[in-house]
Amino acid sequence: MMTMTYKNIQTEKEEQIGIVRLHRPTVLNALSHELMEELVAALQEFDNDDKIRVIILTGSDKAFAAGADIKEMSDETTVSIMLKDRFATWDKVRKTKKPIIAAVSGYALGGGCELAMTCDIIIASETAKFGQPEINIGVIPGAGGTQRLTRAIGKYKAMEIILTGRPITASEALAAGLVNKVVPAELLLDEAKVMAKEIAKKSPVAVKLAKEAILKVFDTSISEGLEFERKNFYMLFSSEDQKEGMRAFLEKRPANFTGK
Amino acid sequence: MSEENILLVEKKNSVAIITLNRPDKLNSFNDELTFKLQDALKETEKDATVRSIILTGAGRGFSAGQDLQSRSISHESGQRPSLGDSIRRRYNPVITKIRRMEKPIVAAVNGVAAGAGMSLAMACDFRIVADSASFIQSFTKVGLVPDSGSTFLLPRLIGVTKALELMYSAEKLDAQTALNLGLVNKVVPQEAVMKEAIELAERLAKGPTKAFGLTKRAINKAIFSDLEELLEYEASLQEIAGRSDDFAEGVKAFIEKRQPVYSGR
Structure with missing residues (x-):
């Protein structure tokens, strides 16, 4: 680079x-x-x-x-x-x-x-x-x-x-x-x-979508904002980090997030 | 009128000695002396070769506090001065700087420390005192509120009971009683004050200045964290007291060298 x-x-x-x-x-x-x-x-x-x-x-x-x-x-x-x-x-x-x-x-x-x-x-x-x-x-x-x-x-x-x-x-x-x-x-x-x-240490995908959703507060009404948040929430279920995060939680071990 | 060498600063063996030098006025504070003291404190704080500081007065007194003569002028013209502003601009920055500066500061109290002069000594980290010296919370004597940090510092140093007693009575506290408190x-x-103060300051100057500074910062946080807020509050209260009839009478009586007659207003 x-x-x-x-x-x-x-x-x-x-x-x-x-x-x-x-x-x-x-x-x-x-x-x-x-x-x-x-x-x-x-x-x-x-x-x-x-x-x-x-x-x-x-x-x-x-x-x-x-x-x-x-x-x-x-x-x-x-x-x-x-x-x-x-x-x-x-x-x-x-x-x-x-x-x-x-x-x-x-x-x-x-x-x-x-x-x-x-x-x-x-x-x-x-x-x-x-x-x-x-x-x-x-x-x-x-x-x-x-x-x-x-x-x-x-x-x-x-x-x-x-x-x-x-x-x-x-x-x-x-x-x-x-x-x-x-x-x-x-x-x-x-x-x-x-x-x-x-x-x-957190999932970079989740961090990115969380930041995006928080910043949305300043641009939208609450109902649009909630919808935006929900879509970002759903979207994370297509990430490996969501699978890893929830699996690690159930197995009582720290998660290893890769950003995928 | 500017006076010659109203404030002296001498640096030796990593110690800066700051001397209030208006001996014929018992080192009382006029505008010039307060501003010069502010500058001297700023400079010694910045000067890395200075690792401890002594604050003392020339002649018989440490400091008699505010120079009432310099304030009486505006009284004669019929205008009451804004004491709050005067304190904010002049004394409060001095007290804050002494407390916040991360170097040990020793007050060599060679004689009387009255009013803001007593506040100044109390803001320092150490007080080495002549047996002939005395402390006076002189403020209420002329119808004022203790200022320059006195209401903040004194109860923290000796407790509320004795602090209020000294503030209401405005009576002299001799050196030995001050030690007991x-x-x-x-x-x-008397003749050994500077020698003792220099010995102490030189010992401090050879110490771990950084650790001393951090220790002072921790004590400031633990005991003095509201200092700025209280200084501001005192200034506001002094503004109120400065508008009172009792203050006008107090200063008048002082200038006329007679007992004041207070109305309570």
Whole structure:
């Protein structure tokens, strides 16, 4: 398989886990268009790699990502920014089929917060700060912030965060239900790997269909969603993993899922 | 007006000594001193060559707390200052930094530690105290609420019973009684305070700094995890107290060097 070399991110594989690290240390991992394209390429590479079952997306101690690259955007007009369609890359991040765990330390602001929310699980270090400060520079979130934050923590808290632009701490994010877990900064990646390994042991077919069904919540009515879930449930009965999983359960032994 | 060398920082043998240096004002805090202290704490936290810190005061006092003279100005103009904001911007970041910084911090209490000065000493990990030193929860004397973490730290260090007694009475607590209450680590003759503090800090600086830092983090989690929330709450309560007639009278009486007459409002 072709392994690409990247300028703005670093990738690494550890057993069944693919790790993407945002790496623009001089600008607190500001999300330039080039970085986003590299991120999409790396995610697709892991998505297509049968050995990889879970992806971890992380940044540095100081910053997951401090936001979009404002320098790139400051001179744009409505027409020029529309034509560039810079959010097309974001849609591709969203379409990643394997589960993505965001391991967030330091700043996750603006696009950084939106990127974390595009992931499926968020583990934060005690030093993490989440926020949508776009209002401070005269714009609003543009990569899903108003939609995902509101769905994650409700209208009232989302309004406060987006209208004041004031960031929240990791413990506030935990209380609000924005993150799954808060851990000491030094153990952030280890904790993310623990969760990744636990998920990697499950049937990758079932994991994929479960993720798909959960994400469907945001696009459908409950009755359509239930139908979608049921179809995915039925579909799994054509997999070897379903046979193995249920057999192992009855034989009281751990299952060995192959992804077939 | 800026004063010369209002805060001194000296680094030697992996120890940083931070000295509050307004001796003629008993090292009471004006804006400049609080902001310089914030900066000095940030710098020593970042400086990897510093592995323990001493906080002390120049001259007769450790710190008399808030400089009431610097606050009286706005009183004379008839405007009541926002004490809540002042505390949020000035004292709370200092207290938080001292507690959260993962390096041992020793307070060398060379003389009186009153009000926010007492809070400062209590936020440190160790208190080495001159036999002539004293502690005062002076806040209620001028119609205020104990702030800068005092309502949080003092009951945790000596229990609610004694804490409330000290807060209501606003009376001096001498060094020996402070030792008996478990408020301080050691009482030594006045002239030996810095020597003792330096010995302790140098010993700490040779220790396993990482493990010390993690120990402090665990104690913070166990005992001080609500610190930020309580500091914020104290600031709100001080905002209320700052609008009271009793505070206006308290400061006026202090400036006029007479006994205050409180109305209870």
